[in-house]
Amino acid sequence: MNVAPARLATLTHLRLAAARGRRTLLPEQPKILVGMGTCGLATGADEVFEALRDELQHRKLDYVLAATGCIGWCGMEPLVDVQLPGQPRITYGRMDTRKARELVRGLERGDLQPKWAVGFLSGYENPLTGKRLRYARQTTRVDGVPRYQDLPLFRHQVRWASRNCGIIDPRSLDEHIARGGYFALHRVLTAMQPHEVIAEVTRSELRGRGGAGYPTGKKWETVANQRATLKYVICNADEGDPGAYMNRTLLESDPHSVLEGMCIGAYAMGAAEGIVYVREEYPLAVTRMHEAIAQAEAAGLLGEKIFGSGFSFRIRIAKGAGAFVCGEETALIASLEGRVGEPRQRPPFPAERGLGGKPTCINNVETWADIPLIVMRGGDWYAQLGTKSSKGTKTFCLVGAVKNTALVEVPLGITLRKVVEEIGGGVPEGRRFKAIQTGGPSGGCVTESLLETPVDYEGLTSAGTIMGSGGMIVMDDSTCMVDIAKFFLTFLADESCGKCFSCREGLQRMQQIVTHISQGQGREEDLPLLEDLGWMVRETSLCGLGQTAPNPVLSTLRYFRDEYLAHVREKRCPAKVCRELIAYRIEPTICDGCGACVRVCTAEAILGEKKQAHVIENARCTKCGACIEVCQPRAILVE
Numbered sequence: 344m345n346v347a348p349a350r351l352a353t354l355t356h357l358r359l360a361a362a363r364g365r366r367t368l369l370p371e372q373p374k375i376l377v378g379m380g381t382c383g384l385a386t387g388a389d390e391v392f393e394a395l396r397d398e399l400q401h402r403k404l405d406y407v408l409a410a411t412g413c414i415g416w417c418g419m420e421p422l423v424d425v426q427l428p429g430q431p432r433i434t435y436g437r438m439d440t441r442k443a444r445e446l447v448r449g450l451e452r453g454d455l456q457p458k459w460a461v462g463f464l465s466g467y468e469n470p471l472t473g474k475r476l477r478y479a480r481q482t483t484r485v486d487g488v489p490r491y492q493d494l495p496l497f498r499h500q501v502r503w504a505s506r507n508c509g510i511i512d513p514r515s516l517d518e519h520i521a522r523g524g525y526f527a528l529h530r531v532l533t534a535m536q537p538h539e540v541i542a543e544v545t546r547s548e549l550r551g552r553g554g555a556g557y558p559t560g561k562k563w564e565t566v567a568n569q570r571a572t573l574k575y576v577i578c579n580a581d582e583g584d585p586g587a588y589m590n591r592t593l594l595e596s597d598p599h600s601v602l603e604g605m606c607i608g609a610y611a612m613g614a615a616e617g618i619v620y621v622r623e624e625y626p627l628a629v630t631r632m633h634e635a636i637a638q639a640e641a642a643g644l645l646g647e648k649i650f651g652s653g654f655s656f657r658i659r660i661a662k663g664a665g666a667f668v669c670g671e672e673t674a675l676i677a678s679l680e681g682r683v684g685e686p687r688q689r690p691p692f693p694a695e696r697g698l699g700g701k702p703t704c705i706n707n708v709e710t711w712a713d714i715p716l717i718v719m720r721g722g723d724w725y726a727q728l729g730t731k732s733s734k735g736t737k738t739f740c741l742v743g744a745v746k747n748t749a750l751v752e753v754p755l756g757i758t759l760r761k762v763v764e765e766i767g768g769g770v771p772e773g774r775r776f777k778a779i780q781t782g783g784p785s786g787g788c789v790t791e792s793l794l795e796t797p798v799d800y801e802g803l804t805s806a807g808t809i810m811g812s813g814g815m816i817v818m819d820d821s822t823c824m825v826d827i828a829k830f831f832l833t834f835l836a837d838e839s840c841g842k843c844f845s846c847r848e849g850l851q852r853m854q855q856i857v858t859h860i861s862q863g864q865g866r867e868e869d870l871p872l873l874e875d876l877g878w879m880v881r882e883t884s885l886c887g888l889g890q891t892a893p894n895p896v897l898s899t900l901r902y903f904r905d906e907y908l909a910h911v912r913e914k915r916c917p918a919k920v921c922r923e924l925i926a927y928r929i930e931p932t933i934c935d936g937c938g939a940c941v942r943v944c945t946a947e948a949i950l951g952e953k954k955q956a957h958v959i960e961n962a963r964c965t966k967c968g969a970c971i972e973v974c975q976p977r978a979i980l981v982e
Contacts, residue, residue, distance in 0.1 A: 350643035352651050354529055357520060360642075364521025368511065369467065371428055373406045373450065375399075378422040378509060380413035380595045381588070381627050387439065388421040394440035395423070398447040406450075412596020414509025415750035416496065419461055422509075425450065431485055436461040460488040462497075470506040471523030471719040495765050496747045501728065503736045504552075504712040505752045508596035513631055516638045519599040525644055527715035531607050532652040535718075540611035541567060544714065546722030548734040553579055553670070553707035554782070554811045555887065556733075556800040562704060565694040566612040569702035574614040576605050577698070577705040579675060580621040580628070583667035584783030585834065587814040589738045590708040592750050594621065594628035597712070598635035602658060604711030606649070607718060609656045612704055617658040620675055622665050632660055667784075667838035670812075671886045672697075672705045674840065685840045686886035707812065709738055730756040733799035737813060743779075744770045744819035753798065760794035763817055774819035778902070782811025784831040785891035787898030788824060807898040809891055823920035824903040825910055829857045831895040839888065846889030849880035853896060860907060862923040863914040870907055874900060919981040922966040926982050931956035933978035940970035940979065 351357055377383070377392045392410065399406050416422060419436030423443065426432040433455060435446065442459060449456045463485045468475045484490075491497045502508075511518040519525075531540055545560025566574060578601060582590040593601065605617045619632055636658055639645040647655045661679055668674045669684040672693050678684040679698055697703025713735065717725050726734045733755040739762070742748050746768030753762065759779060763769065770776050778788040781798075787808030789796065796806045803810050818827065836850040853876050859865050877893030884890050900907060909915050916924040929940075929949075936954040948964040951957030959970075959979075971979050 350641075351525070352643055354533075357526060357529060360517050360520045362521075364511075364515065364517035364519070367407070367409075367515060368518045368521050369426075370407050373404075373428065374426040375406055375408050375447075376411045376424040376426070376512075377408075378413055378420060378424075379410040380592060381625075382413055382417045382592075383420045383422060384627070386420040390440050391421045391423060391438050391443045394443040395447060398444045402447065402451055404447070404451060409512050410514070411511065412508045412513045413592045413750065415505065415592070415752075416461075416747075417750060418746075418748045424464075425455070431463040431465045433460050433463045433485055433488060434491075435459045455485070457485070457487040460485070462491045462494050463488050464491050467510070467522075469521075469523045470503070471526060471716060473720070495768060496749055496751070499754075499757060499761060499766055500752050501736050501754050502752050503716055504600075504709045504738055505593065505597070505750070506716075507600060508592060511597065513596050513598060514634055516599065516635075516642060519597070523719065524599050524715070525603055527718035528603050528606050528644070529650055531610055531718055532650045532654055537567060537611045537613065540607060540718065543722045544611070544717055547717045547725035548722075548729075549710065549713055549717065549725065550733065550800065551707055552709035552713075552737065552812070554809065556810060559706065559710055562694055562706075563608060563612055565692070566614070566702045566704045569695060571702050573616070573699075573701045574609075574612060575698045575701060575703040576609045576612065576614045576617045577675070577679075577703060578605055578617070578619040578621075578708055578711055579670065579672070579705050580619060580625070580708050581663050581666075581670045581675060582622060582625075582708075582812065583665065583670050583838070584812060584814045586742045586816060587740045587783060587812060589740055589750060589813045590621075591625050591628050593708050593712055593738075594619075594625070595631050598631045599639065600712040600715060601632075601708055602635055602639055602645070604714035605658060606645070606656055607714050608704060608706070608711065610654050612702075614704070615656060617656065618679065618698075619658060619660045620663055620669075620679065621660060623662045624665050629660060629662065636660070666840075667834075668840045668886070668888050671888060674886065675705065676703065683840070685842045686888075688885065709813075728754050730797060730799045730802075732801055737798070737810070739798075739813045739815045741767050741815045741817070743815075743817040744774060744776075744822070745817040746771060755799045756797045758794065759789065759796050759798060762798065762815065763794065767817060770817065770819045774821060776817070777820045777822055778818045778824065778827075780808070780816045780818070780827070780895070781814065782809035782891070782894070783814040784834050785809070785888065785894055786811050786814065787894040788818070788827065788902065789898070790902040793902075807901055808894060821918055821920070823861075823916055823918035824899040824906050825857065825861050825916070826918075826920050828895045828899045829854065829861050832857055832892075835888065835892040835895075839892070843883070843885050843889055845880050845883040846885075846892065849876050850889075850892055852876060853880070853893065857896065860910050861916075861921045863910065863921075865907075865911045867908070867911050869911070870900060870904070925966060926961050927959050927964055927966060927970070928980050928982055929957050929959055930978050930980055933976050935976055935978075937975070939973040939975065943969040943973050945969075 550556040841847040934956040
C-alpha cells in the first residue's frame with residue numbers, strides 16, 4: 344500500500360505527490376501489472392501474480408511488479424500488462440502461470456511474446472486536464488499488436504467515470520493524484536463557493552446514475568437549501584442486479600475518485616458526514632474503500648480543515664445484507680437506521696428529511712466519480728457529450744450471448760446495435776440475436792427491430808425498458824422469453840419487501856401464471872390478465888422496484904407474444920427450453936455407445952451397452968442437459 348507520507352495541505356504538496364505517483368506509474372525500469380479485481384482473481388490472477396514474482400526473483404530482474412484494477416475486458420481475464428520505458432503498454436489476455444513464466448523469460452531476451460498480446464495502450468494523459476503525461480520518446484506502435492483504439496470493444500468507449508480503472512494501482516494514493524486526483528477538491532475548497540459548485544454540476548446536466556435519472560444539481564440544491572445543522576451525503580453502492588458489477592469495479596479499481604466526489608458534494612451542500620453503503624458480498628471493494636479512507640485521513644484529505652479550509656468531513660462504511668430493495672433511497676436509509684429495509688411514502692424526500700430526519704443526499708457510485716471531472720473541466724465540457732436530455736457517459740455490464748463480455752463506458756445516445764454488434768462483437772457464431780434486456784431484472788427485453796434505439800433515459804423508456812443502474816444482457820435464439828420472464832419474476836417476487844399489497848401479491852400471482860404457461864398449463868386468457876396485473880403493479884406500487892417489476896413480462900408480451908401463444912395453444916416451447924414441454928432422445932444412428940452421457944446422468948435415466956446405441960427413459964430424465972454437454976457425436980436431440 345502506498346500511503347502519502349505527509350499531510351497534503353497545499354497545492355505544492357499535491358504536485359509533489361503527483362510527481363511521486365508518476366515515478367511509480369511510469370517508472371524508469373520495466374513494469375508488469377496484473378489485473379487484480381474480483382474478475383481477475385476469480386480466474387487465477389493471484390496465481391499469475393505469484394508466478395511472475397517468483398520468475399522475476401529467480402532471474403534477478405529489476406522489474407516493477409504491481410497490481411491494478413479492472414480495465415473492463417472481463418472475457419480476457421486474467422490480464423497482464425507489460426510497460427517498457429519508452430514503449431506502449433502491452434496487454435496479454437487469458438494468462439496462466441505457465442504463460443506468466445514464459446513471458447518473463449521472453450522479456451529477458453527481448454521477446455515481447457506477441458502471440459499472447461491482445462492490444463496496447465499508447466501513452467497516458469491526465470483525464471482531469473486532458474494533458475498528456477510525458478513519457479520519454481514513447482513509440483506509438485507494436486508490430487502485430489492492435490491499438491486499444493482500434494479494437495471494437497474500446498473504439499466507441501469514452502472512459503470518464505472509469506478513467507483510472509486498470510491504469511493505476513488502486514492502493515496508491517500518489518498514482519491517483521498523478522492522474523489528477525484531489526486537484527478538483529483543492530480548487531473547490533480554495534477558489535469556489537458552494538453555490539458555484541452546485542451551479543457547475545447543474546450546468547453539466549448530470550443525472551443520477553443509479554437508475555432514476557434525477558438531475559444531480561437539482562438534488563444538491565434541495566439539500567443545500569435545507570436549514571439544518573447536520574446533513575449527510577451517502578454513496579449508494581448497493582448493487583443488486585444479477586450479473587451487474589459497475590459499482591464493484593469502480594470501488595475496487597479507483598476508490599479515491601468516489602471519495603473525492605463525495606467530499607466535493609459535502610462541501611457544496613454543507614454536509615459533515617458521509618457514508619458508503621456497500622454490499623456485504625463485495626469484500627474486495629470494502630477492503631479497498633477502507634484502505635482509501637485511511638490513506639485520505641492520513642494525508643489530511645478527510646477529517647478536520649481539509650486543505651487548510653474551514654471544511655471538515657468524514658466518511659464511514661456501512662455494509663448492507665444484499666437486499667435488492669435497499670437500492671431504493673428510503674429503504675437504504677431504513678437499513679442504515681437499523682430497521683427493516685422497506686421504502687416509505689414520499690414526500691418528504693430524503694433531500695428534505697432523510698437519515699435520522701436530517702437532509703440527506705444519496706447518489707450512485709458512478710455519479711460521485713463523475714464530479715471531479717465536472718469541477719476540473721467544467722459543466723459545459725461534460726454536457727457536450729450525450730443527447731439533448733441525457734448528458735455524459737454511462738457504464739454498462741455487457742453480458743450474456745455476446746462475444747465480448749465486458750464492463751464498458753459509452754456516450755449516452757449510442758445505439759443498442761452499436762453496443763451489441765460492434766462493442767460486444769455480436770452473438771457467437773451459429774446463433775442469431777434475439778433480444779437484449781437493459782436495466783437489470785426489472786428492465787424490459789427489446790427485440791432486434793429496436794436495436795437502433797438510442798441508449799438514453801427517454802429512448803429506452805419508450806421502447807418498454809429502462810436504463811437502470813447499467814445492466815445489459817444479450818440473448819440469442821436459444822433463449823425462451825417465457826422462461827426469461829419467469830426467471831426475473833421469481834427474483835423480483837423474492838426481493839419484494841412485501842410492504843405494498845399490490846407488489847407482494849401481484850408479483851406472486853404473475854409468477855404463478857407465467858410458471859403455468861411455461862409448463863404447458865396456461866390459457867389464452869392468461870395473457871391479457873398478465874397485462875392487467877402488470878399495469879396494476881406498476882401504477883400502485885410505492886417504490887421503484889414495484890413500479891418497474893412488471894417490465895420483463897410486459898415487454899416480452901409486447902415483442903414476443905407469439906412465443907407465449909406457442910406455449911399456450913400448441914403446448915410447445917419454440918426455444919426447447921421449458922422442461923415440461925420438451926423431451927430428450929438419443930438418435931441411434933449417431934450414438935457410438937461411448938458411455939459419456941451415462942457417467943454424468945445423476946438420474947440414471949440413460950441405458951445401453953457399451954459401444955451400442957443408448958436410450959433415455961423420459962420418465963426418469965430431469966432434463967438437466969448434462970448429457971448434451973458431454974456428448975461428442977451430438978447424438979442427443981431435444982424435441
